[in-house]
Amino acid sequence: MTKFEEKQPSVSVDKLMWMYEQMVKIRYYEDQMVEAYTEGKSPVFNIGEGPVPGEMHLATGQEPAAAGMMVHLTKDDTVTAPHRPHHHAIAKGVDLKKMTAEIFGKETGLGKGKGGHMHLFDPQAKFSCGGIVAAGIPHAVGAAMANKMKGKDWVAVAFIGEGAANAGAFHESLNLAALWNLPLIVVVEDNSYGISVPKKSSTSIESNDLRASAYGVAGAYVKDNDPVAMYKASEEAVNRARNGQGPTIIEIETFRFLGHFQGDPELYRDKEEVPGLRARDPIMKLRQQLLDAEHVNEKELEEIETRAKQQVDEAYQFARDSDYPKPEAALDDVFTS
Amino acid sequence: METAKKRMLTGNKAMAEAIAQEMENDKNVFVLGEDIGKYGGIFGSTQGLMEKFGPERVLDTPISETAFIGAAIGAAAEGMRPIAELMFVDFFGVCMDQIYNHMAKIPYMSGGNVRLPMVLMTSVGGGYSDAAQHSQTLYATFAHMPGMKVVAPSTPYDLKGMMTSAIRDDNPVVFMFHKSLQGLGWMDQLDYAVGHVPEESYTVPLDKANVMREGKDVTIVGIQMMTHHAMEAAERLSQDGIEAEVIDLRSLAPIDKDTIINSVKKTHRLVVVDEDYRSYGMTAEIAAIVSEEALYELESPIKRLAIPDVPIPYSHMLEDFVLPGPDKIVETVKQMMDEA
Numbered sequence: 001m002t003k004f005e006e007k008q009p010s011v012s013v014d015k016l017m018w019m020y021e022q023m024v025k026i027r028y029y030e031d032q033m034v035e036a037y038t039e040g041k042s043p044v045f046n047i048g049e050g051p052v053p054g055e056m057h058l059a060t061g062q063e064p065a066a067a068g069m070m071v072h073l074t075k076d077d078t079v080t081a082p083h084r085p086h087h088h089a090i091a092k093g094v095d096l097k098k099m100t101a102e103i104f105g106k107e108t109g110l111g112k113g114k115g116g117h118m119h120l121f122d123p124q125a126k127f128s129c130g131g132i133v134a135a136g137i138p139h140a141v142g143a144a145m146a147n148k149m150k151g152k153d154w155v156a157v158a159f160i161g162e163g164a165a166n167a168g169a170f171h172e173s174l175n176l177a178a179l180w181n182l183p184l185i186v187v188v189e190d191n192s193y194g195i196s197v198p199k200k201s202s203t204s205i206e207s208n209d210l211r212a213s214a215y216g217v218a219g220a221y222v223k224d225n226d227p228v229a230m231y232k233a234s235e236e237a238v239n240r241a242r243n244g245q246g247p248t249i250i251e252i253e254t255f256r257f258l259g260h261f262q263g264d265p266e267l268y269r270d271k272e273e274v275p276g277l278r279a280r281d282p283i284m285k286l287r288q289q290l291l292d293a294e295h296v297n298e299k300e301l302e303e304i305e306t307r308a309k310q311q312v313d314e315a316y317q318f319a320r321d322s323d324y325p326k327p328e329a330a331l332d333d334v335f336t337s
Numbered sequence: 338m339e340t341a342k343k344r345m346l347t348g349n350k351a352m353a354e355a356i357a358q359e360m361e362n363d364k365n366v367f368v369l370g371e372d373i374g375k376y377g378g379i380f381g382s383t384q385g386l387m388e389k390f391g392p393e394r395v396l397d398t399p400i401s402e403t404a405f406i407g408a409a410i411g412a413a414a415e416g417m418r419p420i421a422e423l424m425f426v427d428f429f430g431v432c433m434d435q436i437y438n439h440m441a442k443i444p445y446m447s448g449g450n451v452r453l454p455m456v457l458m459t460s461v462g463g464g465y466s467d468a469a470q471h472s473q474t475l476y477a478t479f480a481h482m483p484g485m486k487v488v489a490p491s492t493p494y495d496l497k498g499m500m501t502s503a504i505r506d507d508n509p510v511v512f513m514f515h516k517s518l519q520g521l522g523w524m525d526q527l528d529y530a531v532g533h534v535p536e537e538s539y540t541v542p543l544d545k546a547n548v549m550r551e552g553k554d555v556t557i558v559g560i561q562m563m564t565h566h567a568m569e570a571a572e573r574l575s576q577d578g579i580e581a582e583v584i585d586l587r588s589l590a591p592i593d594k595d596t597i598i599n600s601v602k603k604t605h606r607l608v609v610v611d612e613d614y615r616s617y618g619m620t621a622e623i624a625a626i627v628s629e630e631a632l633y634e635l636e637s638p639i640k641r642l643a644i645p646d647v648p649i650p651y652s653h654m655l656e657d658f659v660l661p662g663p664d665k666i667v668e669t670v671k672q673m674m675d676e677a
Contacts, residue, residue: 078415112448121447128414128451132438138407139439145408146415149367149393172404179399333449334483337507
């Protein structure tokens, strides 16, 4: 038993290693996206220019939510995500090359260039996301229904931002999932802002896990963007759902290191805020925990980091090398048969 | 020689029979919506299903259209074949995001990788003083959005056959049934709300209009109640020596252009009748199609009959005034013939 497991016997260090690799991959992926997105947008920023046009919502700093939940999921479990979806997609095992090609608008993309960064669909990984706040929760409810009807112990997880907890779809979905005792987990990523509006100006309650009592379901709160705490809360929620014990709401206090979207001037937050958050980087925290546990050494962590970066680099290269769709392909796929 | 009496069913029973037969054939088919269980659907669309299939596959939902229509989308993406009922089409406002932004677009945005084999059935239509929030058809509101098949059958035979096709289709189908054509005991008793329906399962295509009556002088295109009004008008016109061809559109999307254009090529006159608002609607769409593809076949300008861009009023006197009916159709056709 490692030192870490002596202190926290319920936590598998191997699984933490998996989380670490995902988090590093996500971070590097988003860092590369900052670069790719900036291409063609200087000296004058024009949202429609460059190899990656359109809106771009990055998840830098929010890695623990995705990695800590996905470590407990299998390919058979369903995940729905919102407009800021890259961390969920990567941790859920979405095809990285096709995902990146989609974001570059290429014909080899997940949606043949019809979806873009907010609309990634990978049925093999049972992953989807969308650009309408809170709208993915009902889809996860439906997946949970389907799982139950098929007699499977598969679960469905809806990731949302804290702003989505004030939308009607949140309430309707949780009432329905609780009523039908569905294997649904809603993960609320509280990154403090709905675009520019701070949570305290939008939400009548301290944290959204407290809303669980309104539906008679379980609630859990993860503070300080802590990967290990997210791991534990998620494990409990997944076990509960798999065992037919109904839904859970998890809220995680997470950090948005970047703007709501790239190009956001962020005039609504203090200049000191982001450096303060970056000083509490969850990846560095987990890295130190793994080293302290004497489970791995520096060299092994570097190998993981190199491997993760290589996969990301390959995905970006694949995206850049791929062809754009033929213009008239815009007319295909309105109907699927 | 046919001696056996034809099997007659009301519209609602024809629909419910199609759903029951498909539920028997395919365990992935299930129904969810408000009051569709023991009540059997406020307009009878699910009559008898709860007794036959139980609450596991016939699910009464809370008044949460966003949640349960969204859940139908999520379940369809997992390979189920849900049928969700939106009790009145007028209630679309509380769940249009799920319909417009998700149900209609996910297959496209996924490059065809996600299929949504689901039916959204909903009741439409007025004529019984249910006023502005419970009487609309909103045909065009749904047909306008790419990515959904939108059908509105007019006869019990088509209600069954098109429902069977809708359930078997791998795309989202909005299935609109007209309240007055369900043959319910507590509404007007209309002869055409009861009709021949074979017991065995059959399909009617989701993209073909139906020529209900052949004629040489004028083409009248309608849908649901307007088709039946057009038929009545055609009988009256016939007594005056005018033979109208009546087309029951049946499918708003995809629209069967060929049947309309072929008819116009024969009659050279076109009247379009709609129980939806006049502007930007079905009448405008058909007029545009014929203008683009058969303008020189026309001997007189196209005439449109529709709700004159007002919300549907409550009082009989007012509602009757705004809804097109046989009198208005007869009058319009006669005017058209006189002008020629």
